[in-house]
């Protein structure tokens with residue numbers, strides 16, 4: 001069997017060397033998803049160089065969770081990152097901070113695989129619940145609802161001087177969720 005030939009997309013832990021590819025996915029997906037939702041100035045100012053530095057740091061080992069990429073023969077097409085929830089919510093100790101798949105690669109199950117990998121890495125660290133914050137106007141909210149996320153909170157985030165409403169989806173009993181939702 002030829003190594004690396006004709007394999008389907010793979011989901012794996014990211015390495016520092018993936019940072020630039022992740023940054024490209026990040027910038028492209030933000031611009032295509034959030035145009036008309038997030039101020040143009042924020043989207044136009046996104047810089048692959050800046051994001052690369054950020055994702056290089058995010059690839060380092062962390063106490064719980066991690067950074068994962070979806071990779072096809074043409075390279076990295078999606079990523080997810082999870083870790084400790086940092087606002088002090090004891091009922092949801094874990095968070096999926098970000099999940100993005102390039103538009104051309106959406107709808108093929110990669111988002112689900114990335115989300116599961118990000119959640120599994122929290123569960124393996126002993127965390128039993130996770131939440132994810134999403135812009136209220138995000139057209140992809142159904143993705144989280146389909147995965148069984150429940151609306152557990154509302155908030156807002158400031159981007160480019162504009163305050164945008166957000167919602168949080170939550171999952172409890174992660175070990176059971178990972179078993180059932182194969």
Ligand SMILES: CC(C)(COP(=O)(O)OP(=O)(O)OC[C@H]1O[C@@H](n2cnc3c(N)ncnc32)[C@H](O)[C@@H]1OP(=O)(O)O)[C@@H](O)C(=O)NCCC(=O)NCCS
Nearest residue numbers: 033099100101106107108109110111112134140142143146
């Ligand atoms: C949300 C996202 C990560 C999902 O990844 P994906 O690889 O497309 O997801 P999957 O193929 O695993 O799809 C799972 C379910 O999500 C939903 N979904 C997928 N694409 C969708 C779309 N374009 N619009 C609405 N729902 C969609 C569907 O219900 C799908 O289930 P189905 O195939 O049985 O109908 C991805 O579409 C994405 O990056 N979107 C833009 C950025 C974004 O909003 N990210 C989340 C920010 S917090």
